[in-house]
Amino acid sequence: MIIIYTVTFLLFFLPLLVLPLSNFIFESSKVILAEILIELLLIFTLFRYPLSKLKASLIRFWPLLGLLLLTTADLILYPSPTSFFGNSFRLQGIFLLWHLMFFSFLSVNIELDQKLKLIYPISLVALFLGTLILGENDAQRAIGTLGEPNALAACVIFIWPFAFLIPPSSKKVYKLLIILISLAIILLSGSRSGLLAILIQLVFIALTKFKPQSLGKFTLVALILIAASLILPVKEGGGWYENRSEVWTTATSAGLQSPILGWGFGNLEYALKQASSLLGNNIRYQYVDSSHNFLLDYWVQGGVLGASLILIIITLSLKGLIKKRNRLLISAFVGVLTVMSFNPVSVVTLLAFWFLIGQGLSSE
């Protein structure tokens, strides 16, 4: 039960954490608390479960082991001030990535849908209240308890399918309310990727409701929609700050400079800075610490090896979820993949992402 409660807290209540401490209001406090709780989970699991059982589970997680080896090698081959802990704003270095991979491994046997149905709508409503209370950023976009508009929208994208598909009430108005609250948060945040993600999720949920036997095909449709939507920022062009098409071009170019092993995990900002100087674009005047696309992040940091490993992990995980016919987790996964394709994400969404991977890779 301790494991279930901890995982539930990390996924649905960590997003609500806001500390009134100057440097730790939003993201850093969430990262540190998440890491501490994952460490507790790890110690508890090692203490509780026989090693033989853990060894058997490890075989299914071989791509994660590959990533673990790659990141360890990076610490030796490409050390930098941000490799291990990441930069001070996000703390998304190798240390956090290791924790997330362990979290993925440790949450294998958790079945959230069987427990505590009220948790999901409570979390969503609390997020909505936080959005109303905590106001907006300079661009008049709601930041909520996440401190950043796109991170707020990404968080909703993971939570709402749980509140929608595991309803504590059978009344139709409940489901309508969940959609309206989710849309309200996303619209207040002004996150286009969030809006796109919820639309893809709604299409997926609607299609699989009418033809549940074609879950695999509809998952493929959702993935094609995500891939097709990547053209939107390129088509839009323009934009003054962290322009996606410009960042993507810079990231692609940075990866090509070190295509096999990449620049090392945690070294993204240096790679982007150097590539932008060569390309002579606007990124060189900005502090950009993300490619605004998770796959490009892995490409820049881990080269072909890193990008292939994360693709294998996602493919195996989605296949596992399709095999288990888990419509809820696939819809959450599709949404998370969409937002991760356009934005740097909070630790909250990274936890959701690695949790979904763990669920997909588990055998049962």
Next chain:
Amino acid sequence: MKIKFFLSLIAFVLLGSLTFSQVSVVNAVSNSLQTNPITGPITSAVHILKGRVGIRIGKFIFPAIGVSVNATNTSSASASVVTTRINSQGEYSFNLKEGSYNVSIKDLPHVDFLINEKFVQLNQDRANIDFLGVLR
């Protein structure tokens, strides 16, 4: 069992200390930003001109989406055009060189803008100009 518990405790204390050491990483950067003297302005090759286009209906202001905004350099007469973004907020933004600009917007079929043209001297990193229209 006791040894296992003891080892687990040591492992947690070590890992926890490492995790909490990130507090000093965050504080160090933050303090250095606060206490370092600023020796000169942070220069940027580009200047940002941005703002919003809204339409007032009754007491509410709704974002105007897909409206073209022009920025014309008063000395070189070079013009740039952008369209307010489809992100429900009616935002637009330009990436411009330093200089003075006339920023203008055209009336829509059923909307009159209270002020169609505004002048801006772009010599800082950012400038903000909003336009507000009313229904005819």
